Amino acid sequence: MPESSPLPAIPWSIYSSTLTFAISIAVISYITMRRKVLPGVPIPPSPSVLWGHERTIFQWPIGSWYGEWFDSIGPTYRIKAAGIDKDILVTVDPYAIHQMYTKNPYNYQHSSAFRKLISRILGRGLVWVEGQDDHRRMRSLVATAFNQDRIRAFLPHIWDTAGRLKDSLEKHISHRSGLNSSMAIIDLTHWTELTTLDVIGKVALGFDFQFGRTPEAKAIVKSWRDQVRFGMHHSAFYATVLLRTMPWLTSLPVTFMKTQGYDIKATVSRLARKLLDTAPGSLEWNRDLFSILFTAYKNQGTGHDISAQEAIEHIRLALFNYSHARMT
Template identity: 30%
Template sequence: MGKMGAVLRTKAAFWHSDILVVADPLALWHIDVKNPNDYVKSNLSRALVRRLMGESLVWAEGTEHKKLRAAFAPCFSFLKVREMESVVLKAADMLVGSMKNYIIAMQSKTSNKSLRSNPPIIMNLSGWTNKATLDVIGRVGFDFDFGLGESPEARELSRIWEEQARESATFAGFVGFLAMRAFPFLASLPIKAMEKQSAYKLYVRSIGSKIAGSKIARIQGEDDSKDDSDIISAFIRYSRKEGSEASVDKLLDHFTTFIQAGNDTTATSVNYALLTLAQHPEVQTHLRNELEDFGREPTFDDLHNKDVLKFLDAVTKESLRMFPVGAHSERVALKDDYCHYRSLSVLLMVVF
């Protein structure tokens, strides 16, 4: 490790070529930022993304990916994120209110006057945080209301996701993933476990189809210079600038991608942060004291001020460091390459 940095070579299953695991920040910058066209997504990654999300921003490579990033970038500019503040705060307030009502209802059911104290109420926070994050991405991304997880669409999405997660956690799901790395064509076969992975995408597309048509019709008669904050409108205008009509199929792929990427990933990050705080009560107490001493709800500007709520900033950054949204990304070197930065020297070779 002292000589090569955070880089190791490991064997792969089912006759697949050896895998080089790279965790050094400089090497990752060399691969993902400086030379992304020389390190493309693996066949397995693209096959899974196509099945789960379709041929969207995450699936695209090269010039197409660059153009799509440029098209969607205005939706996530500093000013646009600032405009999302009210939506995020509203979702958080609704979530807190809903959780309080649940606790009160559970306490009334379990209260026992013969006991000096009532038993504690145990809650699975993962289901609650998903409701809030889905609500936020639905409103700011697509102008769609999921009703804080209570709408029929939100309930069905939750059911499908849980079923898909259970299937992936089985031994068959684990072995299937290894087999697909060696034989990517398996991802396109009509296998029951694989079809369950597509169920979430198909249902999200059915929701998106209700929005796409009206958006296209509205934007067709508008000036392309208009600034849009929602993702669907941005893609429609991008397609017009490229001299083509927005494909509803492509539109739904992007809709599916941002619903999945903007919902479960954010909720998972929050859940891990809350779990780690619960495992370190002294840190949790320190953080609670800082927020109580602050005396009011932090604003967008407060959260971006390095001199305000310093401990909250540290907890957030450490949580994202320990539990990154994307823990790994598979890339394939198209040609032999040499990466040399400071003390790190690695020969990155074509593996297949």
Template identity: 30%
Template sequence: MHIRDQLVVNLIASAGEAYVLLRTTLPDRAFRQVFFWAFGINFAALATWSVFIWPLCFNPLRHLPLAKGHLHHAKMLFDSPRGKTPLKWIRTIPNDGLIHFRDTVNRSYLVATSHQALLDVMSTNTYDFEKPWLVRNFLARIIGFGLILSEGGPHRRQRKALTPAFNIKNIRALYPLMWEKTGILLSQLEEDIKENPSGFNTAGNIELSVWASRLTLDIIGPAAMGRDFQSLTHSENKVADSFLAILEPSREKIAFLALNFTLPQWFVQRLPLRLNRVIDTEVGFLRQLCHQTVQDKRTALQERKSQQEELEADILGSMMTSGDFTDSELVDQMLTFLAAGHETTASALTWCCYQLCQHPGVQTRLREEIRATIPSADYPITWAELEAMPLLNGVCQEVLRLYPTVPVTIRESVRDTTVAGKRIPKGTRIVLCPYAINRSPDFWGETGDEYSPERWIDTDEKGHQTCNRNGGAATNFSQITFLHGQRACIGKDFARAELRCAVAGVVGRFEFEMQNPNQEIRIAGAVTTKPVEGMHLRMRRVEGW
């Protein structure tokens, strides 16, 4: 126990002893006066110690490079794009892996910036850090206490039970499903083009981000829970609409997020706020949907109506047959996979098309590579073909680097520990910022902000091109879109495979540009990264594929 905690314990013990002594020796009125004066003085002393003396004179972090000011933790929530402030610090504040900043009451926060610091937080000392309880409690309202929000022993147990479902063999077996759904998307986009002509060269106006979300929802549904939502072919789809209502970016949602990260849930949920009603309604529907799916599959399992292979054809079936999860835990896992499993790739596909509009030469070369490898959209692709295309993989990797779905996340030390050789007291909050790390000049040089798919392509002396996995950076921790270590995103290979299929299909079939080339696209989102204005494209089918 360090000195700050010991002081609090001593004060409480002394107050208890004083209370007993005074209560037995003084009349009621005198006792109340003395007690409240003593309480006020002790509270003031404790506040002075916690807010001024400890942070400024004793905190071992006080000597670290400091970002001056006291509102940075709040400012980060309203950054556009989120992660902009930590990236500025990385570029301007010399540091050895940790940058220190304080909130309004001088509590310490750190931003991890180096390979060693990131390694310690995400791998070496992973279980010394947890998501702060206020953060977890709010997010659990939406996705339940599934794999993302579990900590410590429960997380290790869940991770071990779920890992087999996400091995590379099982992911590659899902390519036919992903390609089939991509084909449906292409057909629906063609219909949408006809219904919304732009009056220019047989092109049509498309809002891509909604279509991207529907595609990925229709993939994660069968893959995760054996349920096809058919949101691509049904314009009115309650599941798709519910996620849109919860995740659609707005300043209102960011302010609501800040409120929930500051105040306890029991208080926030009682406030007469519109978003409280939205979350209760939409999450209530999604939770009931997941519960019913679990019950249907449980009935099939108990009655032996389905073969073992059929039951294990999706993630939910694999979890149920393993016997490691209660029905309530299964519902939480399904909520987690539905939300995280489709939003990541939908966001990446949207930003990918945006960058290809900004770089039409890359779009043309990519279309040529796709068509040279895949004869048509009806061709039964293989994982080997998609994973071997250098430019396709470079385009996908680069957009995942520049537009991480979750741009900022936070951890809190649950015990005294060390990071990058520095002692970290219990209760210190550490910011992990994929947006900043993925663009950091320390890892990517001066071109970190630039869109360059070629950095993910190696060319040998004979001009033969192959994919690389590091983008030319010296460490895997230069890109932390999916984090690393024991808390890395379990579905990262699923997301990459899904993105390859979607990009190959859309770019192979269509040529596209921005409807308004001068439109400013702002990066926002309460938890995830999305374009505030949507992604309005002018698309045209390119014949011959």
């Protein structure tokens, strides 16, 4: 029988082209499946292929596009995330919020990348901790500081600080008028941040920031201004997308990563340690958040105790709420 001729060799270029094509199809399919979640939930029109809806949201005043889409779409919708991230659910529906924050709070966890950033900036307090047992223990500890009776007891401190704000604004306007200025230009964010910090210092920690005149107040205000200024820069948007896509970047020994939030963390930690060290031997329990933390810190071995570091983390979180409140 005549020998069969061998099959012609397939050029390597065809192999490589086929392999590249197959990998490309696989990657595109993966990204498409990964990004498309909750297919029954409506989505705003015209997302960018690369940036989704997120860059548009970032480039406009805070909340403007969310409000626009709530009006045109409804209380619940999803937006396309930048990069290869999954769609993002956006809702103001009371029932959905109740399901997430009250009925099933432990089913919704932070991503690994942002949990590390939370640890660096806010500390390992109630926002950072996860898991039903640990979160419930921390939540039950601090919840009593914010019941209705305690909130009513806050009012005298709030009125006192409001009086300081009024006096300071009057002096500022009078000074500007004395300079023959045609008008007094007032940066309200400066005044509201001092007011908010004063209120939180008094009602949560029993500490008087003296309307921004103490060294601690000046350091905290400066740190948060720097943090907010960076967050408003366009590079912050791209950094957020990058960290979500590659969360392992937060573990790199890069100076920027290691020092993120360091100033505010160091300042508040020093203040918290000072409060713990200089507090009297006993405080009226449930007077404020600090008295609850201090009592739990002193009651070592009772089963309801916390370490000094845990107390410091809670104080850091309380002062972070100052920054959130002043920006909203």
